[in-house]
Amino acid sequence: MVKKLAALDVDKCIGCMECMFACSRRVGRGGFEKSAIRVRSAGGIERGFVIIVCRACENPPCARVCPTGALRERKGGGVILADDTCIGCGFCAQSCILGAIFWDYEKDKPILCKYCGECEEYCVHNAIGIVELTVEEPGVRK
Amino acid sequence: MKAQARNRVLYIDLTKKDIEIVEREDLFDDYLGGSGVAIKLLDEECEPGIDPLSASNPIIFAVGPLTALYPSASKTVAMFKSPLTGNLGESHCGGRSAMAIKLAGYGAMVIKGSSDLPVYLAIHGDAVHFRDASSIWGVEAQTVGRILREVEEGAGVRTIIRIGRAGEKLVRYACAVCETYRHFGRLGLGAVMGSKKLKAVVISADKSVEIPEEKRREYKKVYDEIHDVVVKTDAMEKYHDLGTSGKIYDLNKIGGMAYKNLESSRAPEEIARELSGENFAEKLLSKRVSCSHCPIGCVHLASLRELYAPGYYFKTTTIPYDNEPIWATGFMLGMKQAEDCLRLIDIVDKIGMDVISTGVLLAWATEAYAKGVITKEHTDGLELTWGDVQVYSEAINKIVQMPNEFYQNLAQGVEHASRVYGGQDYALAFGGNEMPEYHTGIACYLNNLTGARHSHLDSAGYDIDQKLMGKDFGIEEVVEALLKEEEWRQILSSLVICFFARKVYTPDRIISALNAIGIENWTAERLEELGRVIHRAKMDFKFREGFSLATLRIPRRIFEVPTPHGFLKEAEMRKAIELYGRIIGREVELR
Numbered sequence: 001m002v003k004k005l006a007a008l009d010v011d012k013c014i015g016c017m018e019c020m021f022a023c024s025r026r027v028g029r030g031g032f033e034k035s036a037i038r039v040r041s042a043g044g045i046e047r048g049f050v051i052i053v054c055r056a057c058e059n060p061p062c063a064r065v066c067p068t069g070a071l072r073e074r075k076g077g078g079v080i081l082a083d084d085t086c087i088g089c090g091f092c093a094q095s096c097i098l099g100a101i102f103w104d105y106e107k108d109k110p111i112l113c114k115y116c117g118e119c120e121e122y123c124v125h126n127a128i129g130i131v132e133l134t135v136e137e138p139g140v141r142k
Numbered sequence: 143m144k145a146q147a148r149n150r151v152l153y154i155d156l157t158k159k160d161i162e163i164v165e166r167e168d169l170f171d172d173y174l175g176g177s178g179v180a181i182k183l184l185d186e187e188c189e190p191g192i193d194p195l196s197a198s199n200p201i202i203f204a205v206g207p208l209t210a211l212y213p214s215a216s217k218t219v220a221m222f223k224s225p226l227t228g229n230l231g232e233s234h235c236g237g238r239s240a241m242a243i244k245l246a247g248y249g250a251m252v253i254k255g256s257s258d259l260p261v262y263l264a265i266h267g268d269a270v271h272f273r274d275a276s277s278i279w280g281v282e283a284q285t286v287g288r289i290l291r292e293v294e295e296g297a298g299v300r301t302i303i304r305i306g307r308a309g310e311k312l313v314r315y316a317c318a319v320c321e322t323y324r325h326f327g328r329l330g331l332g333a334v335m336g337s338k339k340l341k342a343v344v345i346s347a348d349k350s351v352e353i354p355e356e357k358r359r360e361y362k363k364v365y366d367e368i369h370d371v372v373v374k375t376d377a378m379e380k381y382h383d384l385g386t387s388g389k390i391y392d393l394n395k396i397g398g399m400a401y402k403n404l405e406s407s408r409a410p411e412e413i414a415r416e417l418s419g420e421n422f423a424e425k426l427l428s429k430r431v432s433c434s435h436c437p438i439g440c441v442h443l444a445s446l447r448e449l450y451a452p453g454y455y456f457k458t459t460t461i462p463y464d465n466e467p468i469w470a471t472g473f474m475l476g477m478k479q480a481e482d483c484l485r486l487i488d489i490v491d492k493i494g495m496d497v498i499s500t501g502v503l504l505a506w507a508t509e510a511y512a513k514g515v516i517t518k519e520h521t522d523g524l525e526l527t528w529g530d531v532q533v534y535s536e537a538i539n540k541i542v543q544m545p546n547e548f549y550q551n552l553a554q555g556v557e558h559a560s561r562v563y564g565g566q567d568y569a570l571a572f573g574g575n576e577m578p579e580y581h582t583g584i585a586c587y588l589n590n591l592t593g594a595r596h597s598h599l600d601s602a603g604y605d606i607d608q609k610l611m612g613k614d615f616g617i618e619e620v621v622e623a624l625l626k627e628e629e630w631r632q633i634l635s636s637l638v639i640c641f642f643a644r645k646v647y648t649p650d651r652i653i654s655a656l657n658a659i660g661i662e663n664w665t666a667e668r669l670e671e672l673g674r675v676i677h678r679a680k681m682d683f684k685f686r687e688g689f690s691l692a693t694l695r696i697p698r699r700i701f702e703v704p705t706p707h708g709f710l711k712e713a714e715m716r717k718a719i720e721l722y723g724r725i726i727g728r729e730v731e732l733r
Contacts, residue, residue, distance in 0.1 A: 014430055014431045014439035016436055016438075016439065017434050018213070018435065028353040029351065029353065030211040031210055031349060032245075034350065038298055040298025043291070044288065044291070044322065045429075046429075046443065046460035
């Protein structure tokens with residue numbers, strides 16, 4: 001079954017950024033320069049948090065605008081990036097109205113969620129989680 | 143950036159509007175970071191005897207080697223000369239501050255000089271901007287955050303450290319507010335910023351720390367071990383559930399808490415229930431949030447829904463609460479309702495003052511007013527009365543507005559005000575700093591008297607007192623335990639780890655954590671020795687600036703009200719101070 005990461009319940013998010021740190025830690029970085037997930041306040045902590053991550057949409061606009069075919073739709077949903085054919089034009093990031101495509105300024109290429117679930121391991125409050133793509137999940141990005 | 147490249151110090155000169163970045167591996171290699179590096183920088187930058195509100199007073203912010211790399215290594219240390227005590231000023235804050243400083247590429251920042259016009263600093267990684275703050279001067283701390291949030295970049299990965307009107311008006315215990323709900327609370331950093339015409343510092347992260355290739359596996363392993371202890375054991379559980387206010391009810395029950403300016407050490411049962419962490423959580427808690435890179439979520443935010451005009455005009459305000467703010471506004475000022483504590487906390491936060499100092503000061507003023515030491519003429523017409531939230535709200539505003547000499551004196555703290563008007567016996571300050579809530583026994587007061595910051599977090603004397611309940615002990619044991627704790631805390635605040643995670647970060651785990659990011663050669667003995675060295679460096683600064691063990695003022699009130707250990711005796715306390723002086727090699731100061 002194809003899986004993806006989802007914001008299960010943004011109201012459970014305490015803004016600790018553990019998910020962001022976990023994502024960059026996969027590549028040996030402390031911080032979130034290489035992270036494919038972001039958490040920020042919704043304009044002040046009293047308004048709660050926003051979790052920004054690829055929602056693996058159907059017919060993804062980012063893949064449609066990729067001029068080289070480096071970003072392809074994954075079978076069953078979501079996208080896969082072939083780093084070596086990506087020319088770093090940034091069209092994909094522009095096309096994502098969720099802002100869920102981040103940028104690697106060292107490589108000048110997009111950073112996309114790989115749906116690996118590493119971040120979920122560190123979300124002790126269960127605000128995010130891995131879900132199967134056929135399952136209806138609650139609003140991904142509030 | 144490399145994990146070892148943690149030693150960049152950003153020097154900012156507000157007079158010349160100039161910056162310099164200097165690699166200081168000499169400091170970071172020997173003193174780790176945080177408090178250790180900050181006291182060395184303070185030694186270098188702060189000339190003896192300067193006026194804390196002059197341009198020569200430096201503000202130092204420092205983070206540590208574990209910042210942004212391990213859970214709950216989430217605090218920033220601020221160091222400066224305190225305008226409240228005229229001596230060492232050190233205050234710690236979480237929020238997003240530590241992560242932002244580290245990932246902007248700095249181990250420490252030194253802010254010197256004074257600006258001619260109001261400015262704020264916008265530090266986006268390597269780019270440092272001096273921006274005109276004229277249009278936000280006079281604006282309260284929360285609103286400043288809202289404005290800068292819109293005009294500056296870095297949403298989600300930045301800190302906004304700012305002052306309210308109290309800082310601008312040089313109220314000696316003005317705080318700096320961070321991310322709306324966190325504070326560099328104690329000892330007047332806000333006034334130092336105000337004296338420099340520095341309204342805010344925005345710092346946004348744009349880098350990450352590269353773990354050496356050969357260390358990555360080890361780093362992840364150590365990270366996971368520490369993370370597991372943080373979230374799966376009871377080492378930090380209490381901070382998540384009820385938060386710091388969870389201990390209020392029990393502390394009152396044992397009679398270990400100052401109530402109404404220490405008129406007694408216990409509030410009536412119904413008040414204790416009303417102001418307990420349990421009641422706050424059940425009735426008012428709306429959200430728990432956390433500092434960056436800490437999964438605990440000890441920050442408790444309450445929602446207060448109030449009718450503010452007829453015709454169903456409601457407003458809902460989010461207000462942070464913790465143990466000490468509830469005590470300072472509630473127990474010290476005789477509030478009868480949790481909501482009233484929140485109302486006062488909200489006002490104090492917006493205006494930008496330290497809530498502990500404010501509560502202690504107003505409690506002294508209330509007692510002095512009742513005793514006729516001060517009159518309505520002094521108070522500008524206010525009848526200071528226990529539990530009167532309206533009067534206290536007005537008094538807080540007057541401290542900042544300073545309509546007369548009395549409020550100008552109140553703005554200098556309770557030590558100063560009581561020296562001018564009398565009532566020193568019940569002016570509850572130690573080393574010039576207003577006391578925290580505890581009346582648990584001799585250890586908490588020795589902590590207040592001898593601690594480098596005169597803060598309960600220096601050596602957690604209140605905790606020692608409670609552990610010693612029902613046991614026989616000598617003062618040697620207490621003094622040694624306090625000193626040992628304070629020395630060890632220098633290591634935690636140099637790394638910089640939140641003190642709430644102190645049980646997680648044992649010497650062994652600290653050494654593994656350092657090793658796994660390529661900082662090697664630390665041993666338990668070396669850490670212990672460094673703790674002592676940093677503590678003594680702070681004390682050296684204090685004695686240089688005129689601190690004296692022999693002349694420490696002890697308010698008589700603390701001997702008049704029983705603690706859970708019974709009545710305290712001044713002679714015994716003086717003896718303990720002497721002993722402390724001997725252990726730290728300051729016999730000469732005792733004569």
